[in-house]
Amino acid sequence: xxxxxGKLCVGCFGLILVLNMLWAAIAxxxxxxxxxxxxxxxGISLGxxxxxxxxxxxxxPWLSISYDSETAPAWREMQQKMENVTDxxxxxxxxxxxxxxxxxxxxxxxTEVLTRCRTYMDxxxxxxxxxxxxxxxxxxxxxxxMSDASGVFKVDKEKNEKIDLEVDKxxxxxxxxxxxxxxQVNREPEQLLxxxxxxxxxxxxxxxxxxxxxxxxxxxxxxxxxQIGGFPGSVKISCRQLAPDGVKALVKQLRDCEDTPAxxxxxxxxxxxxxxxxxxxxxxxxxxxxxxANGKAKGD
Numbered sequence: 001x002x003x004x005x006g007k008l009c010v011g012c013f014g015l016i017l018v019l020n021m022l023w024a025a026i027a028x029x030x031x032x033x034x035x036x037x038x039x040x041x042x043g044i045s046l047g048x049x050x051x052x053x054x055x056x057x058x059x060x061p062w063l064s065i066s067y068d069s070e071t072a073p074a075w076r077e078m079q080q081k082m083e084n085v086t087d088x089x090x091x092x093x094x095x096x097x098x099x100x101x102x103x104x105x106x107x108x109x110x111t112e113v114l115t116r117c118r119t120y121m122d123x124x125x126x127x128x129x130x131x132x133x134x135x136x137x138x139x140x141x142x143x144x145x146m147s148d149a150s151g152v153f154k155v156d157k158e159k160n161e162k163i164d165l166e167v168d169k170x171x172x173x174x175x176x177x178x179x180x181x182x183x184q185v186n187r188e189p190e191q192l193l194x195x196x197x198x199x200x201x202x203x204x205x206x207x208x209x210x211x212x213x214x215x216x217x218x219x220x221x222x223x224x225x226x227q228i229g230g231f232p233g234s235v236k237i238s239c240r241q242l243a244p245d246g247v248k249a250l251v252k253q254l255r256d257c258e259d260t261p262a263x264x265x266x267x268x269x270x271x272x273x274x275x276x277x278x279x280x281x282x283x284x285x286x287x288x289x290x291x292x293a294n295g296k297a298k299g300d
Contacts, residue, residue, distance in 0.1 A: 050107060064235065098185065214288060
């Protein structure tokens with residue numbers, strides 16, 4: 001009975017999701033005919049994506065999304081810090097366990113933040129029906145991998161160098177960036193993978209400010225190997241400021257701190273930053289998991 005109910009929920013979620021993404025994609029196509037600046041059009045398109053995914057979840061009451069008590073203040077304080085700031089882009093980092101991460105992060109971010117953000121996406125997603133229209137309309141950046149094998153990060157250097165220039169231009173002109181520093185969907189959600197260095201180097205180049213969006217429960221709602229999810233379940237979200245004054249100030253603070261491991265202090269800045277952020281977000285995930293367990297225990 002439980003398995004049948006799960007399949008029914010997945011079917012309903014898939015139908016509702018596709019219908020909402022369809023009207024959003026049509027709206028984006030219509031929007032492309034208006035004489036708007038590229039960034040304005042992309043920002044509106046992101047707002048449409050956020051709306052269509054929020055509507056999808058509204059009509060799927062078997063999916064519960066909640067936030068910890070520090071999430072709203074973290075966003076509010078970071079937005080205040082970013083007011084009138086043009087020389088330090090904001091970067092939003094998340095843990096990656098499921099495609100549902102993308103949906104959850106999109107609906108949870110303040111709209112005024114989301115519309116300035118772009119992210120990296122596997123280039124093959126730009127070839128899928130419906131999703132390709134959305135990817136191009138919102139201005140996300142394709143990543144061209146040489147292999148689709150898990151854990152293989154070899155990329156087409158020539159193609160990605162051109163994309164990297166586009167990312168730099170986006171950041172130089174007031175744009176922000178979202179990405180998953182693990183670099184791939186994590187098969188073992190309980191333990192974050194080592195963070196890739198490319199994103200850390202980019203953050204240091206621009207002295208970015210950072211905030212995290214860490215989620216618990218996404219892999220149960222939308223398992224990694226399934227093309228569509230929607231199983232009954234609960235997701236909890238936690239957001240924290242990681243580098244509210246910029247990553248260069250954070251690196252300096254870490255080098256001056258007695259608690260920083262000696263091995264990390266001897267490392268290059270991007271290595272030190274990657275190791276620190278991985279530990280911080282791992283603790284954030286562990287705390288989130290513990291809070292869910294405590295909540296269930298109190299409920300019992």
